[in-house]
Amino acid sequence: xxxxxxxxPAEFRLVIPSQTRYLNLxxxxxxxxxxxxxxxxxxxxxxxxxxxxxxxxxxLHAYHGEGEHSVELELRFTEQAxxxxxxxxxxxxxxxxxxxxxxxxxxxxxxxxxxxxxLMSRFMDExxxxxxxxxxxxxxxxxxxxD
Amino acid sequence: MADLSIAVRQAGDVAVLxxxxxxxxxxxxxFEEALExxxxxxxxxxxxxxxxxxxxxxxxxxxxxxxxxxxxxxxxDILLSDLQPNVFAxxxxxxxxxxxxxxxxxxxxxxxxxxxxxG
Numbered sequence: 001x002x003x004x005x006x007x008x009p010a011e012f013r014l015v016i017p018s019q020t021r022y023l024n025l026x027x028x029x030x031x032x033x034x035x036x037x038x039x040x041x042x043x044x045x046x047x048x049x050x051x052x053x054x055x056x057x058x059x060l061h062a063y064h065g066e067g068e069h070s071v072e073l074e075l076r077f078t079e080q081a082x083x084x085x086x087x088x089x090x091x092x093x094x095x096x097x098x099x100x101x102x103x104x105x106x107x108x109x110x111x112x113x114x115x116x117x118x119l120m121s122r123f124m125d126e127x128x129x130x131x132x133x134x135x136x137x138x139x140x141x142x143x144x145x146x147d
Numbered sequence: 148m149a150d151l152s153i154a155v156r157q158a159g160d161v162a163v164l165x166x167x168x169x170x171x172x173x174x175x176x177x178f179e180e181a182l183e184x185x186x187x188x189x190x191x192x193x194x195x196x197x198x199x200x201x202x203x204x205x206x207x208x209x210x211x212x213x214x215x216x217x218x219x220x221x222x223x224d225i226l227l228s229d230l231q232p233n234v235f236a237x238x239x240x241x242x243x244x245x246x247x248x249x250x251x252x253x254x255x256x257x258x259x260x261x262x263x264x265x266g
Contacts, residue, residue, distance in 0.1 A: 021173055023173050024150050027171070046236065049202060049233075049237060052171055053205055119240065
């Protein structure tokens, strides 16, 4: 018997330790979630890279590489978009603190670092950062619209 | 299965590096060490054959960026071949296809740096 899918937005959460060994697990999930949402293979691969970059930033920069913390991923499936919210209680980043490198300058003056945010912004439709100083809870929200 | 395995072989003057799997923040040190080992041995012309590379994140791009000036100062280069579409998209999105020579396959790349191989 086929059961018609609910039209209500669906969401679920995954909590991982702040360790890079779990990156592959998270990017695999992001890719599969993208396909479930109806995105094509190429777009799903881009979403998975954006999630890799976002979770890596949390582990290495927000938590300074300390592995005993938690990173929470919340996936929301709506009719319009796939939203991936990455929540943590490490050092927060606000949207107005983000400076994306200029790719042309990068090519002229190659150096390590700084490319993750650029990949996230190029591969997703929206990237938002929220830092809540009151609760200490911080979030990076990645949105991919469904065409 | 390991997230990343790396094979290295020599083709004339070119060191061919074959990463298989995923290059991300977890595996990048292994990739970086393989590249640095080649440079330490004076093997400055390096071909990254990416046919078995599923993806590379900015951590891996940083490892390549970190050595490009050194190898070019020694009249070498880092070449790329056999990029899967999603790996090509990452390089191309960031404009790296202008910075590195990208070839469809290993034979084309080797022919480009050793002209006598042509024909």
